Amino acid sequence: MKVLVVVEDEEDMRRMIFALLTRDPRLVVTGHATTAAEAIEAAASLSPGLIVLDHFIEGPVTGLEAAPSLKQVAPAAKIILFSAHDLSSEARRSPDIDAYLQKDQPQKLLPLAQSLLGLGPIAA
């Protein structure tokens, strides 16, 4: 079972991400956060294998700004920057972001998560 943390301040998006990821029974979302501080606390306590990180979240610290701290408290966690903004360049430049996916391609979220966690697709 792979533990996931979702950092997303919009309720609808958070539920969508939860539903998309848990289509794979091997993944379990045990924590969610709406601010960078909550995300760091959750990552420190849960040691997740994957963090799905939005960029524009509540509070003064953005997702990209929080990524280094998340890696510090959960070094083993892979981080997917999942944002409606075009942040491909910023994500490429950040050593703490393992993958970037724009929100208008939600169908790619699960395959990307499985890939980062070393899991193959779910058997039909």
Added chain:
Amino acid sequence: MASEVKEFLEAVQVVQTALFLGLALVVGLQWLKHRDQASAWAAATFGVLGAVAVAGRFLPEESTELVLARELLIAVLLLFPYLLYRFARVFRAAPRWIDVTAALLTAAVCTVIFFFDEVPGEGDPRPTSFLLYSLAILVQWAFLSALVSVWLWKAGSGRPTVIRRRMRTLSLGAASLFAAILISVAAGPSPEEPGGAEALSALVAFISGPLFLLGAAPPSIVLALWRRPEELALYEAEAALMAATSTDEVAQGLLPHVARTIGARGATLTAHNGTELAAYGDMSPAGDTASAPVLMELRSATLSVATDSFTPFFGREEVGLLTRLSSLTDVALRRAELADRERATAAELETANVSMREFVAIASHDLRTPVAAIKGYAELLTDGSDVANKEFAATIIRQADHLSRIVDDLLTVSRIDSGALEPQRAQLALREVVYEVVADLGVSDSTAVEGVDGLVVLADPDHLRRMLRNLLENAQNYGEPPVEIVACSSDGAVEIRVCDRGAGIAPDFESRLFERFARSSKAISRSKHGTGLGLSIVRGLARAGGGDAWYERRPEGACFGVRLPVSGGDRE
């Protein structure tokens, strides 16, 4: 020897007479031209001198029948220092006692002469009464000449060269004429044969002529020589005006040089609506030498120069030099105004661009987020078992994808227009990117790739993918297979051509290919999914990355090219 001295003195007096007469005529013409108070007193002063010099040449010395004429000549000559004093009084105030003393002294010496039965000639003994009278003349002349000399000499301090030299040469002229009289009186009665003192007196008196001429009415060539230091300042002013790009710079380049050229205390440049554009120095009235400011009307402003009472007479030609600057100032002000407007427009444009960039950032998030939610939940609906619902969900996803592409295109175009693109260029192996895009689009079977091996381009990876995707989608949607992607090096860049084998582009549509929202009627009928922004985006991204995009007419099909810079890693 004595006859040689006499001949020399005779020659000197002839030249002197001509000089004084010429001076009187020149100053008289000045008064006729300018009709101001200073010119009037100058004309009177030197007119008297000229008249006395000429009359003295024709009045026989030995005649006893023309005593009255000689006395009249002396009386008129004695008016000279008083008239010179009145000329100097035009420029500055004096205590009333000086005015009264000057007038009384002059009236006295001009009147007393007529009480003498005869005027002693050369070699005649001088009675005591005449000696006392001579002393009175000396006092009158010394008092008034000294006053005028000191006034003019001191007033010349700190002034531009021409004004200063005119005032001081006049001062020296007055002093030399007095010195000549002093030498003559001190030497005593003239001997029958002229001696050294008489020669000296004549020489000193002679010097006064050119000095008065240079002071009162200097010739143009002398003015040009004297003006040279200020000419340099004028050239500097002209250069400063030519280089000025703002009203401030025009004012800073103009006002100090204007003040320096005519010795003004201050100067201002005021727009015709009353706004003061710039000020220099002190415009307040200067004590007892106050004078109305000199005003020069320019096309878009008024130049006001604070002078004093000496400037209108002694700086008349220098004020005229200002007209040389005025036309240049008009041009400079106009250019500065245009530059100011250009800067304001650029600032407005930048503000608009900043607003646009902020809008794009906000719209990017606010438009994409709902689309993401629509697609995401539709994706989840496809998990259900109901076939109809799955189809409906697939349709929702398809339409959301279409909407997403439109949003993407619009936001990209907005970024291109507002300069918010900021390409993150990197060295890219062209082969990898091309095959990745071909695979993503699922057109590997119908697309031939040639020439990409070993080519490296300097481009933003997302932009390059976008350009290739747009061209390939166009080729698939509006052309016919097979589609060819051909790359090659050319003049330090890489050119990538995407060509199809379809009907090509209608000739009348070629010129509009890269316009926004331009779609040919054939394109509209074949595909309902295009926004007409694809090619516009390809060109915008190519140019933002230092390259370009174009269309090449081919015998068969359409061919679009993209040129991208290289980083130096060409074909192996």
